[in-house]
Amino acid sequence: MKAIIPNLQNNSSAPLYLQLYHYMKTAILDGSILPMEKLPSLRGLSQSLDLSLTTIELAYNQLLVEGYIYSKPQSGYFVNKISAGMGSVRKDEGADFQKPVRLPEADPFSDFEKNEYFDVSCFDFVKWKKCINQVLTEYSHLLLREGDSQGEMALRHEISKYVYQSRGVTCTPDQIVIGAGTQQIMGQLCTILIKMGMKHVTVEEPGYLPVRNIFRDRDFAITSVPVGKEGISISRLPANISSAVYVSPSNQFPTGYVMPIGKRYELLGWAMKNDSIIIEDDYDSELRYFGKPIPSLQGLDHNQRVVYLGSFSTTLFPSIKISYMVLPPNMAAIFDPIRGDYTQTCSKTEQLTLAIYMSKGLYQTNIKKLRTLYSQKLQTVLSVLSKWGADFIRPVNSSSGINMLISVRSKKSSARLCQEADELGISTLPVTTFTGAAAESTATLIFNYNQIPIDRIEAALRGLIEKWKHDA
C-alpha cells in the first residue's frame, strides 16, 4: 500500500477531514490503495499525520458510509472491492460541487414581466393576506403536521354549509374530499369507480379536456356524446351497462349551455335505470348573471347517483388550486378505507386560510362583487363587439361564467387568430383543441374577457378587431 501522505492545507476552505477523505478516496479509486488492504488504525494515522483523532474518524466515517471502506470488529478498517463502472468515475463527483452549473441566462423571474392583461380589481389580496397571516401566526403549529388526506375538517365544514346555501347540495363534511384541482380529485374518483366495477365513462363533446386525460390514464373506455342547447344528448348515453357520465349542466364548458330542469330529471332517471353515476361539474355556476342559480343535480337526486364537483379557481384567484367533490354516502364509504392511500395535494396553509376566509363571510362578499364586475364586463364586451365587430364576430353564448364563446368568420386558422390575440395580451383558446374538429372558415374561440380591466376592454377589443379584420 502506498503510504498515506496527504498534502493537507490548513488554510483551505475545506476542513481537514474532508481533504483527507478526498485524498484517500482518490487513492482507492486509482488503485494506490488496493481492495482488501487494511488501513492504518485511527490512533496510528492520527499520530503519523499529527491530526486529531476526530479528524481521522470523520474522514473514515465518510469513506465507510459511502462504501469505500468497511470495518471488521476487533480488526480495523479495510478497503472495499469496488468493481462495476469504476472507469467512468468523474473527477468532479464527490465533494467538489462548487463549480457553478450552467443556467439559462434569462432572469428566472422574467415570466413576471409578460405583456398580459391583469385585472387586479378581481380579488382583494389584502383581506386574503390577513387570513393567511392569521394561519401562520395563530395556527402555525398545525402546519407541523401533514394535512388530512381528505382535506382539512375546518374547510370541509365551511364547504358543506356553503354548497347547501348556494347550490342546494346536501352533505356532511365526511362526504367531501378536497384536492389540488379537478384532475387530482378525478384521479381519486377513478379509483372509487373502478372499485365499483365501472370502467366506462361518457364525456361531453366539446368538453373539458384535462378530465379526459385522467380517465385515459386510468384506462377507462371513453365515449364522447355531443352537447346541444339543453346539454348532453341523454338518448345517446350507454344503456344496460353500469357507467359514469361527466357533465357540466349549469354552465357547460365551453358552450355555456344550461341543462333545463326536465333534462335533469331525465338524466337522473337514466342513472337510476342503468345503475350509473353522474359526475356533475358545477365549476363556476356561482357566477351566473341573472336570476338565482339553477338547482344542482346533486340537490335533485335522492338515490346516491350524483358526485358533485366544485372549485375555487374562478371565484377566488386562478392560481389557487382548491377543488372538492361531494360523494354520495355509499361512495364515501368505499373511499373511507382507502383515503389513507393518497396524500393530500392541496396546500394546508391555503385550506386553513380559505376556511377562515369563508367563516368570516369574505368569500360570499367576493362572489357578489365578482358577479357585478363580470356582468359589467360582459355588457361592455357585447356592446363593443356589436359596435365594431358585428360583421364577422358573433357571440355564441354569454349568460354566465367568466369567458364567452365567439364565432369568428375568417380565412385565418383558429391557431393564427389565437396567436394574434396573444400578441395583444388577450387570452383566447380555439375550441378545436376541445373537439378535435378541423378548422373551417369560421373559427370558434373561447374568449377570456374577464382578465382585461373593464376600463381597457374597449381599446383592447378594438385593437383585436383591427388585427383580425385584416385579411379576414
Add this chain to the structure above:
Amino acid sequence: MKAIIPNLQNNSSAPLYLQLYHYMKTAILDGSILPMEKLPSLRGLSQSLDLSLTTIELAYNQLLVEGYIYSKPQSGYFVNKISAGMGSVRKDEGADFQKPVRLPEADPFSDFEKNEYFDVSCFDFVKWKKCINQVLTEYSHLLLREGDSQGEMALRHEISKYVYQSRGVTCTPDQIVIGAGTQQIMGQLCTILIKMGMKHVTVEEPGYLPVRNIFRDRDFAITSVPVGKEGISISRLPANISSAVYVSPSNQFPTGYVMPIGKRYELLGWAMKNDSIIIEDDYDSELRYFGKPIPSLQGLDHNQRVVYLGSFSTTLFPSIKISYMVLPPNMAAIFDPIRGDYTQTCSKTEQLTLAIYMSKGLYQTNIKKLRTLYSQKLQTVLSVLSKWGADFIRPVNSSSGINMLISVRSKKSSARLCQEADELGISTLPVTTFTGAAAESTATLIFNYNQIPIDRIEAALRGLIEKWKHDA
C-alpha cells in the same frame, strides 16, 4: 289553466320576482298549469298582477333558464313537458335553501386541539411569513394566472442551483418538474414510463407504500425486492427486460440503510445493461448527521438512466406539499409535449414563496439548523433508550433522517404498541404496514422522535417505556 293569482308579499324578504317564480314553478310541478300551455304575455301579466314588467321578466327568465318553460319566437311562453322523476321533487328544492343543513356538533377546528407533541422550534414561520407576504404584495398579480404546469420557473431555477451544490445533481430548470408531493410526481412519471414502453417496476421491501399505490393504480407489474444493509439486492432485479426500479439509496425508507458507492455503480450498470431506469428518491438525505452527503446516483450517471426525486416536507415543514423530479434530458423531451395535459397541483403562492426563501439563503440556513437540532435529539433519544429501555427496546438504525427504526421485544402487537404511543402523543408507525409481514414477538416500529421538543424527550420516552414495559 288555473288563473295565475299569486299571494305576493310586499314586506317579504324574498323579492317579488322570486315569489312569482316560486308560485309558478309550484303550479307547473303540481299540474295546475299543464305542459304545452301558453303562459300570459309579459305585458299582460304585468297589467293583471299590477307588477312591473321587470319583475315578470325576471320570474319568466328564471323559469326559462331552469327549463320549466320555453319561448317560441313571435308566439310567447309555453310550459315544458317535465316527465321523469317528477313524483320525487322535494318541497325544499329550488330557492329555499335557507334551512340549516345538519352538521356534526363538534367544532370543526377541534383537530387543532389534539394532544400531540409539536416542536415549534423546527421551523421559523416568521421568516416564511415575510416571504409569503412579499409574494402577496409585490407579485399578487401573478396569482391571477394559473401556475406553470411544470412548476414556476423561479423555483425550478433555485432548485437546479441547490441540488447541484448539495447533491451533485446536474440539470437545467427544464429538466425539473414540480408537483404537490411524491405521489403526484410519480403519476406524471408513470405516464412517461408508459410512453417509453415500460410497465414493470421493482420496489424496495420494506419501502415507501404511497408510491406503490400509484404504480398499482396505473397497472404496473410490481416486484418487491428485499433491502439489506447495502440497499436493494441488485442481483434480484429483473434482467433482459426494460423496467424501472424505485430506490431510496441515501436513506432507505424506513430502514435508513445507505447504499455504498460500489453498489451504486453496480446499479447504474444494471440499468445500462437492461435499458432500464432508476428512480432515486433522495427524500431527506440533507439531514445526514455526519460527514458530507453521499453523492447521488444522478450525479454518478452519464447515461440518462436516473430520475431524481426530492421533497421539501422534511426540510421546511411537514404540511408543505412541494416535491420535484429531475428528468434526464431524453425523458424531459418525452414529457414536454404532454406537460400541458396536467394542471399544476402545487400552490403557486407557496412555490413563489419558496423561490424567494431559497434565493435569500434562508433554506440553507434552516437545513443547517435542523441538522444540529435533530442530531441533538437523536443523541438524547439514544441515551434515554440505553438508560431506561435497553432490555427490550433496540435502535435498529440511527445515522440520519428525522425518524429511527426501533425493535421492541413485546407480547403486544405492533398496532397495540403504536396505539399506546399515540395515547401519549408520540408518533410511531408499525413497519408491518410497509412489509405486510405478520407480527412477531418483536415488533419493528418507525419512531418519529423529531416531533418532540428536545427538552421533553426524556420525560416523553420514559412515559412510553413504562407503558410498553407493562406486560412486555
